[in-house]
Amino acid sequence: MSDELAEFRAEVRAFCETELPADIRSKVLLNQQLSKSDYVRWLNLLHAKGWLIAHWPVEHGGQGWSALRRWVLENEVYRAGAPWIAPFGVTYVGPVIYTFGNAEQKARWLGPTVRHEIWWAQGYSERGAGSDLASLQTRAVRDGDSYVVTGHKIWTTMARWADMMFTLVRTDPGAKPQNGISFLLIDLRSPGITIRPIKTIDGADEVNEVFLDEVRVPVENLVGEEGGGWTYAKFLLDNERLISAEVGKAQRLMAQLRGFLRVVHNGGAPLAEQSAWRRRMAELEIRLQSLVSLCGRMFAILSAGGDPGLSASMLKIVSSETLQAISSAHMDALSIGGLAFEVETLAPGADGTSLAPVGAPGAVAEYLHGRVYSIWGGSSEVQRNILAKAVLGLRS
């Protein structure tokens, strides 16, 4: 890492120490659920600092940061216990709009998006279209100045907080699957929309199913060309995979694991003093360093103006498996004293510290939630298929 970047990293670290609100940080470190206002408060602080959309081009209000600099920022804030920078607005739809949208759309949407006056949801997957996204069935039929949209979307994260949903819809059922898809911006308060929360195995209900029944969407909410949606979606998915190497989060979970090893006792001694656990920690540290080294290689290619090509697929696999390995170690350590999942069933006022290490229930939730890392944004199986075909040249 260059001196300049190291300096920047120190600046981010210092910023988090003074500016990251303690209540939000505490929730993140304990893996507790955050409210929309927690997210918005932090995102606005980042924006005020000029960092939230610094990776955007200068003409759209950014500073044209390199992907590496953005990566350093994200790692540092996550390591410090900052909330997830919900990517739907500033990393997904924003860049699609400034890259493929018209002047009117840029003027209308970009400002409120970066200020989080508009919260975005992503309408991609459907029950029948997960890994096979191109088979999506939600229909948009042109009727005068509107599209009439009918269908449904699933795994829509934070949809109940969202004002708008960028949505892949089928506008030409006669075309090849990829060619008949368009990219529509849909107001979630439109008549005909029903949002059903989905309870997940970690006890959260952050994801939703969104039903659309003859929802009228103004034609001016079509981004780019009718039928061009697949291209924009792929552009966006590439952005998604670039940021998927969550090194900062992995570091935070490692720090939490070290804490558990100090307080969980076995036979009267803390696990941290036991050689089997020291060895396990060393193995995880090495895995994490390999991930960091892989990321470094990709950014070196990028900054030399090269195309890292399909490295993002590889990073997604390695990153999700590293996070899952750390979570598995959490479970192995906490299992020793019994896994407490919900200590809030305790009498009011009790903090549960006598029952389980602080953060244990959140760590169980994170292990359960962490299954999704190898599923969402293109499953590990899909990523491996991509690598097998496009990198190794293997054909089935």
Add this chain to the structure above:
Amino acid sequence: MTNFDADERQLFEAALERFAADQHSLARCRSGDMECSPQEWSRFADQGLLAIGVPPAFGGVGGGAAELACVMREIGRNLLSPPFLDSVVVAGAAIQRFASEAQARARLPMIAQGDQRTGFAHLEPRAGDHRQYVKARLAQGRITGAKSLVLDPTMASEFIVSARDERGDLRLCFVAAGSEGLSLQTYRLPDARLAATLTLEDVRAEPMPGAVDLDRVLDLAGVCVAAEAVGAMEAVNRVTLDYAKTRKQFGVAIGSFQVLQHRLVDMYIAAEEASAIVVDALEAIDTDAPDAVFLASAAKARVDKAGRFVAEHAIQIHGGMGMTDECAVGHYMKRLLTIGSQYGTADWHLARVARLAA
């Protein structure tokens, strides 16, 4: 312990499987409240399941580790939550081994009929899963100490509590629920069952006579909970296989992809291996074979690893659906995770096997 003969065993298993399948309710698992009601418990009693492992002379129907494990396996397969493990398996074995004739007469028939539910309080907060580490003190018929991971604590009318007496010997004692000086802090395990930490401050206790060596009782419990995991693994494999055959992506069933076929085969092998080693461990326990200790630990260590493997891949194969509370696989994952923390983690049993080999 005396096992059922082959015909008895067949009839027993067939009736048990039907009964347990009837009790299965995913809606119940989703409700987050897994406490066994007195009505549910009496259904287990009516079925004669609580009398297993108790000799006929004490009002039971006999049967050994193998029969107890059959019940545990079906509990796992159907995600049921009766306090069978501690109240029947552990309490039954501990009382038969260590209690006085009078203590046994007062309790075993009640257990067999479902009229008494017993909690088992042995592990301690600083012990982790280290089964020899007991600091609770017994003096003049009173116990002071803390006990962690006591399962199904609110259903128990009595606890069996371990403590060291003035000579440092390990003793087991009966402690009535609601005794003065006894407090419970309850919390939920990942599979929504309740557990508690018990704090005992000078609590009146009725000791069983003499020092105890808990190894065999704890090994029986460990293998029984491993049998529960085997049932859960077999169920989750069946659900996942059905899903792979019916879920279509790219125009074909996802089960037609070779990578998933191989993974499903690995999951099948994991469950078969787990089932086989548990059967061998049970037989060793029932025949008091010299390798019973090795097999008990080998089984628990192997089954916990296999359970984690099977559950994680079951969710992966289900994709997003596997992440939802409405899908059964997550509930099986949580049960398997919970089992991994009971009666010795895989790491503890691994270390024990290493000590045996040394």
